[in-house]
Amino acid sequence: MTAPERDEKIWTAALLIIGDEILSGRTQDKNIAQVALWLNLQGIRLGEVRVVPDKLELIGEAVLQLKARNDYLFTTGGIGPTHDDITVDAIAAALGVDVVIHPRARAVLEEYYVTRGGLTDARLRMARVPDGAELIENRMSGAPGIRMGNIFILAGVPHIAGMMLEALTNQLEGGLPMLSRTLGCWVPESEVADLLRETEKAHAGSQIGSYPFFREGKVGANFVVRSTDPDTVDRCIAAIGSGLVSLGYAPVADGI
Amino acid sequence: MTAPERDEKIWTAALLIIGDEILSGRTQDKNIAQVALWLNLQGIRLGEVRVVPDKLELIGEAVLQLKARNDYLFTTGGIGPTHDDITVDAIAAALGVDVVIHPRARAVLEEYYVTRGGLTDARLRMARVPDGAELIENRMSGAPGIRMGNIFILAGVPHIAGMMLEALTNQLEGGLPMLSRTLGCWVPESEVADLLRETEKAHAGSQIGSYPFFREGKVGANFVVRSTDPDTVDRCIAAIGSGLVSLGYAPVADGI
Numbered sequence: 001m002t003a004p005e006r007d008e009k010i011w012t013a014a015l016l017i018i019g020d021e022i023l024s025g026r027t028q029d030k031n032i033a034q035v036a037l038w039l040n041l042q043g044i045r046l047g048e049v050r051v052v053p054d055k056l057e058l059i060g061e062a063v064l065q066l067k068a069r070n071d072y073l074f075t076t077g078g079i080g081p082t083h084d085d086i087t088v089d090a091i092a093a094a095l096g097v098d099v100v101i102h103p104r105a106r107a108v109l110e111e112y113y114v115t116r117g118g119l120t121d122a123r124l125r126m127a128r129v130p131d132g133a134e135l136i137e138n139r140m141s142g143a144p145g146i147r148m149g150n151i152f153i154l155a156g157v158p159h160i161a162g163m164m165l166e167a168l169t170n171q172l173e174g175g176l177p178m179l180s181r182t183l184g185c186w187v188p189e190s191e192v193a194d195l196l197r198e199t200e201k202a203h204a205g206s207q208i209g210s211y212p213f214f215r216e217g218k219v220g221a222n223f224v225v226r227s228t229d230p231d232t233v234d235r236c237i238a239a240i241g242s243g244l245v246s247l248g249y250a251p252v253a254d255g256i
Numbered sequence: 257m258t259a260p261e262r263d264e265k266i267w268t269a270a271l272l273i274i275g276d277e278i279l280s281g282r283t284q285d286k287n288i289a290q291v292a293l294w295l296n297l298q299g300i301r302l303g304e305v306r307v308v309p310d311k312l313e314l315i316g317e318a319v320l321q322l323k324a325r326n327d328y329l330f331t332t333g334g335i336g337p338t339h340d341d342i343t344v345d346a347i348a349a350a351l352g353v354d355v356v357i358h359p360r361a362r363a364v365l366e367e368y369y370v371t372r373g374g375l376t377d378a379r380l381r382m383a384r385v386p387d388g389a390e391l392i393e394n395r396m397s398g399a400p401g402i403r404m405g406n407i408f409i410l411a412g413v414p415h416i417a418g419m420m421l422e423a424l425t426n427q428l429e430g431g432l433p434m435l436s437r438t439l440g441c442w443v444p445e446s447e448v449a450d451l452l453r454e455t456e457k458a459h460a461g462s463q464i465g466s467y468p469f470f471r472e473g474k475v476g477a478n479f480v481v482r483s484t485d486p487d488t489v490d491r492c493i494a495a496i497g498s499g500l501v502s503l504g505y506a507p508v509a510d511g512i
Contacts, residue, residue: 082448
């Protein structure tokens with residue numbers, strides 16, 4: 001018997017974070033989790049992430065590799081007006097296209113800066129796109145994000161990146177969203193390793209993660225079950241719960 | 257005239273974060289910034305970061321690529337006792353070596369678990385290492401990290417990873433640490449793009465980053481100057497400061 005829902009295409013995306021400030025440790029990344037959670041709501045899985053410095057050839061190399069391996073590629077960072085903002089140049093060079101001024105981006109920036117000192121040469125840099133790109137408009141800062149085929153070029157500042165994601169919500173084709181439920185327990189994870197392994201094996205299409213912690217002087221763990229099928233998630237959670245009870249532990253619904 | 261300090265070797269490291277929980281957005285990564293800051297104190301630059309799922313072949317592929325391109329490779333995650341902890345297996349397979357029980361790791365775990373229910377099979381998984389590896393001991397949880405040549409295999413839980421880094425402090429060869437200073441200003445970064453570009457160009461060996469923000473209803477930016485040479489850092493900061501003043505803005509020492 002075929003099970004068509006299992007053969008359904010899994011849509012994946014990669015995220016490329018561009019910025020010396022992440023690699024120097026100066027800035028704590030917030031975009032991985034934000035992009036991951038948003039993608040999941042679109043039925044797209046974040047398959048891999050890379051962080052590269054502000055260097056043309058390293059950005060270009062990562063763009064080509066990640067684009068080839070995934071349905072979508074998102075980038076964050078490097079689209080502002082200063083000399084260290086080279087994402088557009090790097091992506092255009094990697095794709096072998098020119099950088100052009102996008103007329104609608106210029107118009108958006110002209111309007112935005114009309115009360116803010118006018119559109120200088122530096123600000124006009126933010127209207128530069130790889131030839132053939134469309135805009136991802138952003139009601140906050142004027143400067144738009146850029147869509148070039150399956151590449152989505154977002155700002156690095158998390159709340160601006162978040163607004164660009166909002167503009168893309170329900171615009172991208174995806175599959176079934178990955179569902180998840182969590183069960184917590186005050187138990188050393190090593191005590192329940194067999195239970196988790198066997199539960200995962202017994203439920204095709206499930207993934208079970210174990211995330212230990214040490215709090216209030218005690219060890220515990222959260223067990224996260226993921227699947228695109230809600231019944232599978234529920235059955236795994238029930239199996240882990242009754243397994244914990246028979247080992248003498250008390251499961252905590254929705255995690256600790 | 258030669259300038260030997262400019263030819264000094266730059267030591268680089270890559271970081272490979274292994275874990276579905278980061279890619280699902282469930283867990284906010286804290287290890288990138290922690291590893292980056294620690295590496296910099298060792299005179300080593302974090303050159304690139306990748307995040308991959310708990311999949312043997314993807315971990316192995318990333319390990320081989322990152323190891324070949326950097327002096328050091330650090331991994332975080334996937335070294336616990338449960339079925340989703342496959343980092344050791346993936347690295348051993350990628351390197352073409354067996355997985356063995358490290359006798360000292362077994363002894364450490366036996367001692368640790370003597371008052372905690374004994375060393376079960378699941379717990380003994382944490383003594384498994386790629387053949388030829390050394391341990392990175394960890395006073396917290398018993399389970400050690402692993403050093404395999406230039407690969408350092410750390411825990412995913414940030415405070416345990418941090419203790420493993422502590423154990424490695426001053427153990428790795430590095431070069432000059434990257435120094436940095438910050439100047440802040442309530443100015444749209446697009447107003448000072450030329451100043452930043454020209455200052456960077458005029459100071460060989462400097463890198464200037466511009467990080468805009470929007471706070472208290474106003475735009476501003478922090479300008480971060482990085483160099484291995486303290487004089488270069490100071491001269492760049494002074495040049496940006498006086499440039500801001502001549503444009504009519506008030507620089508804020510050490511950033512906003």
